[in-house]
Amino acid sequence: MISFSEIVDRALNGPICAERDFELRIFVPNLRKVVEKYKIKYEPQNPVPSDNDLADRVWEAGMEFLVETGLYCVDTERRILFTRKEAEGAIASGPRGRIFGEDKDARTVPVRSPEDKTAPFCSVGPTSAPMSTEWIYLQAVKAHAIGPFTDAITIPCLTVVDGRPIMANSPLGVEGSIRAVWLTREAMRRAGRPGMAIVNGITTASRSQEHIAASQFGIRKSDALEIGTVHEMKIDFDSLNKIAYCLAAGISIFGENGIIIGGLAGGPAGVAVVGAAYNPVDMLVLRAAVQHPFPTHFDLVVSSLRESIWARSVLNQAVTRHSTLPVVNIGYSAAGGMTKMLFYEHSAWCIASVASGGSIEVGGAARGVGLDYTGPIEACFASEMAHAVAGRSRQEVSKMVQYLLTKYEDKIRTPAVGKKFQECFDLATSTPEREYLEMHREVRKEMTDQFGLQFTDASPYL
Amino acid sequence: MPDKEMVYAGLRQVIIAGDREKALKVVEEALRGGFSASEIIEKGMSPGMKEVGERFARYEIYLPEMMMAAEAWEWAMKVLEPKLLEGGKETKKVGRVVLGTVAGDIHSIGKDIVGAMLKMVGFEVYDLGMNVPASHFVTKAEEVGADVIAASALMSTTMPQQKNIIDHLEARGIRSKYIVLVGGGSTTEDWSKQIGADGYGKTAGDATALALQAMTKKGAQL
Numbered sequence: 001m002i003s004f005s006e007i008v009d010r011a012l013n014g015p016i017c018a019e020r021d022f023e024l025r026i027f028v029p030n031l032r033k034v035v036e037k038y039k040i041k042y043e044p045q046n047p048v049p050s051d052n053d054l055a056d057r058v059w060e061a062g063m064e065f066l067v068e069t070g071l072y073c074v075d076t077e078r079r080i081l082f083t084r085k086e087a088e089g090a091i092a093s094g095p096r097g098r099i100f101g102e103d104k105d106a107r108t109v110p111v112r113s114p115e116d117k118t119a120p121f122c123s124v125g126p127t128s129a130p131m132s133t134e135w136i137y138l139q140a141v142k143a144h145a146i147g148p149f150t151d152a153i154t155i156p157c158l159t160v161v162d163g164r165p166i167m168a169n170s171p172l173g174v175e176g177s178i179r180a181v182w183l184t185r186e187a188m189r190r191a192g193r194p195g196m197a198i199v200n201g202i203t204t205a206s207r208s209q210e211h212i213a214a215s216q217f218g219i220r221k222s223d224a225l226e227i228g229t230v231h232e233m234k235i236d237f238d239s240l241n242k243i244a245y246c247l248a249a250g251i252s253i254f255g256e257n258g259i260i261i262g263g264l265a266g267g268p269a270g271v272a273v274v275g276a277a278y279n280p281v282d283m284l285v286l287r288a289a290v291q292h293p294f295p296t297h298f299d300l301v302v303s304s305l306r307e308s309i310w311a312r313s314v315l316n317q318a319v320t321r322h323s324t325l326p327v328v329n330i331g332y333s334a335a336g337g338m339t340k341m342l343f344y345e346h347s348a349w350c351i352a353s354v355a356s357g358g359s360i361e362v363g364g365a366a367r368g369v370g371l372d373y374t375g376p377i378e379a380c381f382a383s384e385m386a387h388a389v390a391g392r393s394r395q396e397v398s399k400m401v402q403y404l405l406t407k408y409e410d411k412i413r414t415p416a417v418g419k420k421f422q423e424c425f426d427l428a429t430s431t432p433e434r435e436y437l438e439m440h441r442e443v444r445k446e447m448t449d450q451f452g453l454q455f456t457d458a459s460p461y462l
Numbered sequence: 463m464p465d466k467e468m469v470y471a472g473l474r475q476v477i478i479a480g481d482r483e484k485a486l487k488v489v490e491e492a493l494r495g496g497f498s499a500s501e502i503i504e505k506g507m508s509p510g511m512k513e514v515g516e517r518f519a520r521y522e523i524y525l526p527e528m529m530m531a532a533e534a535w536e537w538a539m540k541v542l543e544p545k546l547l548e549g550g551k552e553t554k555k556v557g558r559v560v561l562g563t564v565a566g567d568i569h570s571i572g573k574d575i576v577g578a579m580l581k582m583v584g585f586e587v588y589d590l591g592m593n594v595p596a597s598h599f600v601t602k603a604e605e606v607g608a609d610v611i612a613a614s615a616l617m618s619t620t621m622p623q624q625k626n627i628i629d630h631l632e633a634r635g636i637r638s639k640y641i642v643l644v645g646g647g648s649t650t651e652d653w654s655k656q657i658g659a660d661g662y663g664k665t666a667g668d669a670t671a672l673a674l675q676a677m678t679k680k681g682a683q684l
Contacts, residue, residue, distance in 0.1 A: 023529070130618040157617075166619045169565065204619065263525050298666075
């Protein structure tokens with residue numbers, strides 16, 4: 001694989017191009033061309049397609065798009081270009097799974113393929129949810145960490161430090177990021193999982209200096225930092241700086257691909273192709289151990305929409321049929337905690353990802369933006385659903401997803417608000433409300449009755 | 463003179479297609495054919511822009527189509543604006559908006575969509591890009607005589623920068639001159655009220671509607 005220094009060199013010396021020209025004269029026409037050439041068409045009626053030929057066409061379209069388009073460095077206003085051979089070299093020599101966490105809490109992110117029986121890796125947590133106090137932060141992390149299939153933690157975002165609102169890029173951002181890592185470690189210790197990995201270090205941090213500072217106070221080599229392009233196929237020095245740090249410090253990277261449905265990639269078909277193109281980019285540029293795509297709708301900001309589920313399913317299939325870089329999908333649902341809608345939304349996108357060759361990072365509730373809104377039981381249940389469908393056919397899972405969509409699709413614009421974490425859990429005893437447990441049991445029974453899915457009795461929330 | 467309806471349809475079509483070169487060509491042909499700049503805009507291009515906005519709201523088209531339509535409009539206006547001025551007319555603008563993603567935040571897709579939608583409905587948009595310091599919003603607004611300052615923040619840790627813009631306006635004693643709208647992933651109606659903003663847009667469509675409402679209200683006050 002070509003070196004990171006070579007990538008930096010291309011960012012500094014590649015062909016000059018105005019950003020608007022890269023977007024409208026290069027990215028958009030190149031993408032439209034391959035979507036048409038390879039006949040990639042969104043099929044809303046089948047959210048988890050079983051069409052290997054479609055997956056292979058998406059892969060070919062992605063590779064062609066990548067070679068013709070490359071990346072754009074916004075700081076130097078230059079293009080970073082690759083040859084097909086360089087992309088193939090990255091795929092041939094790239095990662096083949098990685099262990100995260102330590103000691104008894106170490107877990108493997110496996111290389112999976114569509115309909116794979118291998119259990120998925122499940123990172124569970126209050127994904128990026130803004131938390132109003134350190135105490136709520138700690139208890140919310142702990143409530144996710146005790147899940148039986150919680151392989152790692154996806155941490156929330158602390159919004160205040162010593163009573164002061166955290167402002168990114170300020171000393172409060174540095175202190176807040178450090179505090180968030182410390183709180184997460186303490187929460188995992190209290191959950192009896194001291195070696196568990198943090199995979200999205202560090203949500204509270206926005207810029208590289210905050211990431212690097214917080215990494216000195218509790219981030220381990222067995223954790224991961226999530227580093228992404230700033231937008232579709234665009235990168236900046238700040239992201240490249242984070243990568244340079246991780247390479248020097250030996251910290252693994254989850255390569256974030258935040259592809260917006262309705263953004264530059266257009267609809268679900270374009271999003272799937274861009275997702276495939278990101279696979280070698282994640283290795284060549286982001287130097288990632290894991291591909292971490294999350295197609296999200298531009299307007300509704302959720303991953304549980306039909307369009308998003310289809311795009312994710314197809315891109316997962318394309319990538320996992322052709323590359324050994326493991327895929328872990330992250331997602332955001334619309335509903336708040338302690339709602340059946342959140343159970344259904346999380347479950348729908350998670351099982352689609354797993355049947356399509358991916359693993360999951362689940363827990364983003366209320367679009368990831370409601371203060372203190374997170375649903376630990378829904379997230380833990382989604383990880384159980386993910387295990388329950390491993391090895392099931394895509395066709396079967398597509399039917400399950402269609403059933404789940406009927407439960408929430410018409411409510412996605414005005415979702416169930418639900419309750420804040422402190423309203424559905426007793427903070428003093430770390431126990432959920434009785435009504436919450438009852439809701440959990442009802443949904444479990446429904447999934448068993450409808451689809452014959454079997455769950456263990458290991459959940460602490462029964 | 464060529465058939466009027468055919469010419470209007472052609473103008474509408476090039477805007478919808480977002481073809482800037484063709485838009486320029488069709489506009490020049492229409493001018494040569496005796497059409498006035500104002501009727502080219504009002505009867506041909508504006509209905510095209512309106513349709514683009516409606517298709518976007520129905521999720522039939524996406525950001526690239528919006529951006530290309532706005533670009534085709536801008537190219538056509540380079541030819542039409544001097545003609546309007548010659549005729550003693552100025553381009554009718556709904557208002558002027560200074561738009562950007564706040565300091566520390568590098569997310570721009572939502573902001574780009576809002577910018578394109580504002581252009582669609584006739585605003586003159588000054589897009590400052592992303593990672594924009596609070597003072598830059600204020601300085602630009604003063605420079606161009608803006609009506610609206612629209613600030614986007616995706617992250618909870620960059621939201622305080624929206625309040626910072628209002629603080630800067632207050633520090634310069636010019637808060638009442640501007641309508642301040644906030645939006646972005648982490649923001650909420652409550653947050654907007656808490657910092658004393660004039661409105662919160664959950665979606666790009668909301669932001670555009672808010673800006674239009676604010677201009678109507680401002681017009682009523684003048």
